[in-house]
Amino acid sequence: EELMLDTTIGVQPPLEFIPPAYDPRVRQVVDWALPLVMRSRTTIRDVEATNVETLVNLYQQFQQGKVRLLLAFRHPSSKDPFCLGHLIWRLLPQTAQSMGVPLQRPIHAYFLYDRGIPLWLGNWAAWLFPRLGGTPIHRGKLDLIGLRSARDLFANGQFPLAAAPEGATNGHNEIVSPLEPGISQLGFWCVEDILRAGRSEQVLIVPIGLKYHYITPPWENLARILTGLEADTGLEPVANSGDPLQHGHLYKRLYRLGEYLLSLMENYYTRFFHVTLPNPPLSSTEVSTSVLSSEAFTARLNALLDAALTVAEEFFNLQAKGSVIDRCRRLEQAAWDCIYRDDLDLGAISLVERGLADRIAEEADLRVWHMRLVETFVAVTGQYVREKPSVERFADTTLLAWDMVCRIKGGNPFRRPKLGPQKALITIGELISVSDRWEAYQGGRRNARQAVADLTQDLQTALEKMI
Numbered sequence: 001e002e003l004m005l006d007t008t009i010g011v012q013p014p015l016e017f018i019p020p021a022y023d024p025r026v027r028q029v030v031d032w033a034l035p036l037v038m039r040s041r042t043t044i045r046d047v048e049a050t051n052v053e054t055l056v057n058l059y060q061q062f063q064q065g066k067v068r069l070l071l072a073f074r075h076p077s078s079k080d081p082f083c084l085g086h087l088i089w090r091l092l093p094q095t096a097q098s099m100g101v102p103l104q105r106p107i108h109a110y111f112l113y114d115r116g117i118p119l120w121l122g123n124w125a126a127w128l129f130p131r132l133g134g135t136p137i138h139r140g141k142l143d144l145i146g147l148r149s150a151r152d153l154f155a156n157g158q159f160p161l162a163a164a165p166e167g168a169t170n171g172h173n174e175i176v177s178p179l180e181p182g183i184s185q186l187g188f189w190c191v192e193d194i195l196r197a198g199r200s201e202q203v204l205i206v207p208i209g210l211k212y213h214y215i216t217p218p219w220e221n222l223a224r225i226l227t228g229l230e231a232d233t234g235l236e237p238v239a240n241s242g243d244p245l246q247h248g249h250l251y252k253r254l255y256r257l258g259e260y261l262l263s264l265m266e267n268y269y270t271r272f273f274h275v276t277l278p279n280p281p282l283s284s285t286e287v288s289t290s291v292l293s294s295e296a297f298t299a300r301l302n303a304l305l306d307a308a309l310t311v312a313e314e315f316f317n318l319q320a321k322g323s324v325i326d327r328c329r330r331l332e333q334a335a336w337d338c339i340y341r342d343d344l345d346l347g348a349i350s351l352v353e354r355g356l357a358d359r360i361a362e363e364a365d366l367r368v369w370h371m372r373l374v375e376t377f378v379a380v381t382g383q384y385v386r387e388k389p390s391v392e393r394f395a396d397t398t399l400l401a402w403d404m405v406c407r408i409k410g411g412n413p414f415r416r417p418k419l420g421p422q423k424a425l426i427t428i429g430e431l432i433s434v435s436d437r438w439e440a441y442q443g444g445r446r447n448a449r450q451a452v453a454d455l456t457q458d459l460q461t462a463l464e465k466m467i
Contacts, residue, residue, distance in 0.1 A: 009365040011357035014342035015115060017145045018126060018136050020153065024106055026131040031089045038082045045215060045421040047086045051428035052095040056103070058206060058431075059092065062160055063104050068190055068201050069160035071109055072183055073208040074176060074463050075169050078414075080210055083424040084109075084162060087208075091426075110153045112163040114139055115146070116332065120414065133159065137182075139167055140333025147186075154186055155193040161186075165459055167325065170379040171400050173211050173392045176463045177379050178323060184455040187434035188441050188448070195438075207429035207459060209466025217391040218420035219250065222398055225417055226253050229398075232405050233260055247389055254385065254394065257401055259297065265304055275307040294382030301382070305374045312370040315363070324378055331371040338364035369407070376403045376413075395419055427466045432458060 038044055061067045073084060088109050096103045110133040118126035118136075129136070135153055137146040154161045165183040166176065183205070190203045230237060230253070238253050269275045279300055306320075309327050313320055316334035320327060339361040346354070380400060385393045403413045434455065441451035 009339060009361050011344070011346065011354065011361045012340045013346060015119075015138075015336065015340045017149070018115075018118070018130050020110065020133055020135045020149065021130045022110070022133040022158075023131040026128070027106060027108055027133075030085070030128075030132060034082065034085050034089065038086070042079045042082055043418050043420065043422045044079055044082060044212075044424050046423040047083050047091070047426065048423060049087055049091050049426040049428070052087070052091055053099060054428045054431075055087075055092055055206065056096045056099055056101050058204065059096070059103055059107065059160070060101055066201060068154060068194065068203045070154060070183065070187060070190075070203075070205045071160055071162040071208055072165050072205050072459055072463075073162060074210040074466070075164035075166045076171065076173050076210060077169055077212065079212070079422075079424070080164070080169075081111075083210060083426060084208075086424075087426055088162075108133065108159045109162040110135065110157050110159050112137055112150050112161065114168070115143075116336075133157075138333065138336075139180075140329035140331070140336070147182075150186060151189050151193065154190045155197075165456075165463075167329075168375070171376070171403070172379045172384065172396050174388075174396075174467050175379045175381075175384065176460060176467070178325060179456050179460050179463075180325070181452050181456045184434075184452045184459065187455065188438070188452065191435055191438050191441075203434040205432040205434060205455075205459060207432065207462040207466065209425075209427035209429060209463060211425050211467065212392065212422045213425060214391055214395070214419065215421045215423055218395070219247075219391065221417070221419045222391070222394060223250060225398055225402060225419075226250065226257065229257055229401055229405055232409065233257065233264070235260055247394075250394065251385060251389060254398060254401070258382075258397075261401065261404060262297070262300055262304065265308075266300070269304065269307045269311065273307075273311045275310060277303050277307060279303070294386055297382030301377065301380060305377060308370040308374050312367045315367040324374065328371050328375050328378070331368060335364040335368035335371075373404065373407060376400055376407070429462050429466050432462065 058067060058069055062069050071084075073080065088107060093103065093105075093107050096107075113129055113134050113136055115136040115138050118129065133153075135146065135149045137143050137150065150161065150163075163183055163186075165179040167180040167182075168177075170177040187203055187205055194201055194203065227237070235257065238249070238256065266277055270277060277300075305324060309324065309331065310320060312331050313327070316331060316338075318327075318330055318334060321330075341357060344353075344357060346357075349357070377400065380397070385397050387393075399416055399419075402416065406413045432455070437451055437455060440454070441448050
């Protein structure tokens with residue numbers, strides 16, 4: 001019983017804002033350690049970047065006080081910060097030197113991060129991120145303090161600001177999630193702040209594409225992970241007369257696993273949470289014969305994700321408004337409001353009040369599990385691998401299935417299996433001028449909303465083009 005209590009979450013003090021506190025010595029140490037950490041903690045063995053010359057010229061203009069820059073990067077993986085560090089601390093100065101462009105040292109970028117990340121990574125992240133110039137944001141609410149800090153860094157900071165407009169990783173090398181409008185809004189606020197200060201810098205957003213390529217296709221490791229997932233789910237291995245690593249055979253196994261998990265979760269939510277789904281759950285015969293089209297699979301998956309979110313929303317008494325990502329963000333914030341309590345003085349409340357607060361925190365943590373499951377599958381479709389059966393797309397989907405099974409088993413999804421060495425490919429995209437759109441932003445709330453939506457869509461298109 002004591003062990004069980006130790007593993008459950010209890011009520012916590014409120015989540016305080018962690019102000020950025022950039023320390024050049026910390027940046028220097030992390031810069032020095034980056035290659036060692038990258039080799040030991042990730043599968044990245046090489047980072048290649050195109051159009052770095054564009055970034056060199058922009059950094060020079062930034063240092064001359066001509067432009068303000070926001071580096072808007074794709075966020076497919078938790079490995080992305082390592083690659084961006086390599087780009088800014090290594091490739092950028094090297095390219096500047098080869099071009100004969102003198103840049104002032106240190107070459108760096110502030111960055112925006114989700115306030116929840118230090119909760120998962122631990123206290124070391126809460127110490128390190130601010131000293132590298134990171135500023136946190138609560139994604140699920142209007143975080144005025146966080147927005148004010150990001151706005152100030154963008155308009156007045158010593159370095160450009162980096163941020164992921166997708167808001168979170170989506171686990172897909174070749175799909176960009178729908179962008180959140182916050183980055184575009186920050187851009188217009190920056191123009192406003194500069195004009196108000198009587199300054200003349202141009203405000204620019206630099207789209208940065210990021211994708212990964214396996215140096216040697218890890219088909220054997222993928223087959224091994226599939227075998228483990230089949231064992232975890234009780235599926236019989238698929239008989240194969242030819243090469244067990246044949247892509248068609250592996251695809252059949254992956255698709256069957258996906259259908260089985262879909263069926264299992266449909267049954268779980270209809271039986272225990274009494275939700276109604278538009279189609280009855282799959283039978284074992286349907287799963288074993290793979291009769292679902294990719295369109296039907298996508299439709300059923302979307303209905304299931306909606307049902308899982310509804311289960312959590314009913315507990316927190318939330319309306320199902322906006323996109324799946326909007327709903328996930330609101331649920332996360334609702335759970336945090338039950339766990340990190342700013343309405344209680346934890347040092348002064350009675351033991352009984354503390355016990356009740358612990359129960360609410362525990363319930364909230366259990367209910368937000370449904371949202372975490374949905375978050376894992378937010379970009380999944382039935383067509384991704386079928387459209388282009390590359391090892392990268394196959395790996396993306398297999399690892400997402402692994403994440404789901406790991407969450408269901410109560411494991412740690414951040415300890416993903418490593419499939420094999422990868423090369424990161426970074427592309428500096430075509431600039432988007434926010435200053436040129438200032439006029440469209442003027443003239444009332446409706447114009448401002450439309451200008452933000454148009455800029456967000458153009459940034460989405462720019463990131464997708466680099467895939």
